[in-house]
Each structure stands twice: as structure tokens, then as C-alpha cells.
Amino acid sequence: MTLYDLLKLFAFRLDAETAHGLGHRLLEAIQGTPLERVVADHYTVVDSRLRVETLGQSFPNPIGVAAGFDKNATAPSALAALGFGHVEVGGVTAEPQAGNPRPRLFRLPEDGALINRLGFNNDGADVIGERLERTDCPVPVGVNIGKSKSTPNEDAEEDYLYTFERVGSGEYFAVNVSSPNTPGLRALQERDRLASILRTLSEAGADPLLVKLSPDLTEAAVEDALGVVDDLDLAGVIATNTTTDRPPWLRGTHADEAGGLSGEPIEDESTGRIRFIAERTEKPIVGVGGVSDAAGAYEKIRSGASLVQLYTGLVYEGPSIARDINRGLLERLERDGFDSIEQAIGVDV
């Protein structure tokens, strides 16, 4: 039993969002203190074979924190100290938002899953933009941009643009049109709407710009989105967000809660999507969905992901997850005769 297993006995008795808040406050408390260095020494795997050059950046390892964990960009460098190679902060919206009424985050421990319907609760682009300008983080920080709930879909361009203009100090920008928790948002994945939003941001200088897709899109809709990425010569794709599907075999008592399902139940679907996308584009893919160990991360990389992100795995496996995955990746590289992780990207495609 690890220390985190013990901690979980306590934390999992709390409401999931309360527990997340406590964990996050702990990260904020160590950030910028001498303890951060101690934590970094404990969790960071330094090995040049893990380095990935993509999106115009140098990532010290392929494992990043997915959007939603550090919504307000208050702990990126503490997360880097846990050994992550990048942190995607946000979703940030133009307006500060309270999100949906609580409870709105649920654990399904039997399934290694979460269901959330947070609804883009965040401090808003003005505050987060200023925070990012003061942020000093040793790994790349991407910014996930969502649409304010009060902005109708027809005005989405201005809303995304407002946010981008304030969070421009990020190292990449992810347009989130795939959250199931803002009514109507996913309709913006339709080809013309998507093209219009992405063109607006691209012309405003958002670079590198990626689009984050829902696992619930049809294959034809994914191909449409890839067409837009190619037409506008965008940087890449993030696959995938959470799903509104509920596999019938879920065992968690909260399986019927409304919202987006993440974690182990979406792992294979997400990896399949990555492979589908990799078969159709040379653009870098950021793979996300259900990763909780080195085997899962390696499978996503071999299926075409240049970088891998996780959120739910961090909740269940705890603060050592990035270190454990990075160590496991090195073992797999040696086993399979690769000199670097970059050589393994897409070998199964």
C-alpha cells in the first residue's frame, strides 16, 4: 500500500470536487517554495530519450496534465514538479463563470472513471491572462480556450478571440469545442462553424493552434475537422475530450449522472480515435483519454500521439503517476529497441 492509497481512504470520503480543491491547494502551497525543488527531484525523470520536439516546443517528456485540472492556471509549475512534461491550463472563457450547481463531479472508483458537469467554472480570461504573464514554469504551458455560456454560438468567434488576446503568453492554444457541459458547444465542431472560429484565432496570431475533439463525433465529422486543420494549416489535434456515452457495463453508482465520462472506460475508444486521425494526417496529435499507466501511454504513442495527457489517472494513481509512466516508457523503449520516444510515435499506424 502506498502513501497515496492511504490518503485516498480519507480523500475519497469527501465530495470529489472538495478533494480536488484540497489537492490543488496543496500544489499551490508548494509552488515557488524550496519544497517545489524537493518534489521535482523526487518525481522528475530526466532522460533525453523522453524528449519530444513538437508544436515548435521542446517537451522534456511526453506526459502532460490535461485541461480541466488546473482550470485557473494557479499551479502549473507545481504540476511540472510532479514530473509532467507540459501542463494544459483552462478551459478559460472570456467571462468569469461559476459553472453548474454542485455536486457536479463524481467518482466511479469501480470503473476507474469520473463524470463531470462542471460547466467551465473559471476565473475568466482577464484574470487568468494576467496570472499567466507572471507564470514561470519549467515546462510548456498550453491554454485551453472554451466559450462563455452566455455567448450565443453565432458570436462564438468574438468570445474565443477575446480570450486568446488575453492568454496569448501560452506556449500553445487548444480550442475546446468538445466539452459536453456547455449547451450547444459541440455543434461548433460542424465544419463551417469550426473553420470560422479557427480562422479568426489563426489570423489573430494564435500559434501553435490545436483543436480538441469529442470522442462522440462520427468518423465523417472527424474527417471534416481534419480538413479544416489542413486547410488552415493549424498545428495539430487533441483527441479526445470526455464522452456522454455510458457503456452498459459501468459499475459505479454515479454512472447515470449527466456530464462527461473520463478515465478507463474511454481509454480504448480514445486510442482508436488517435489511430484513425494518425491514418489521415501528418499533424501532431495530443492523445488523451483513460491513461493511467505506462502501457496505456505507450499504446497511444505507438498509435500516433506525439504527446499524451491525463486527468482521471492522476486522481486514482496519485502524484507519482508521471514518474511511473516515464520510467515505464523508458523500459518499453529499451525492450523494443528504440533510441528515443520520438521513434515510437505512430509505429503501429
Ligand SMILES: Cc1cc2nc3c(=O)[nH]c(=O)nc-3n(C[C@H](O)[C@H](O)[C@H](O)COP(=O)(O)O)c2cc1C
Ligand atoms: C473534472 C474535469 C474537468 C475537465 N475540464 C476540461 C476543460 O475545461 N476543457 C477541456 O478541454 N477538457 C476538460 N476535461 C477533459 C480532459 O481534459 C480530458 O480530455 C478527459 O478527461 C479525458 O482524459 P482522462 O481520461 O485522462 O481524464 C475535463 C475533465 C475532467 C475530469
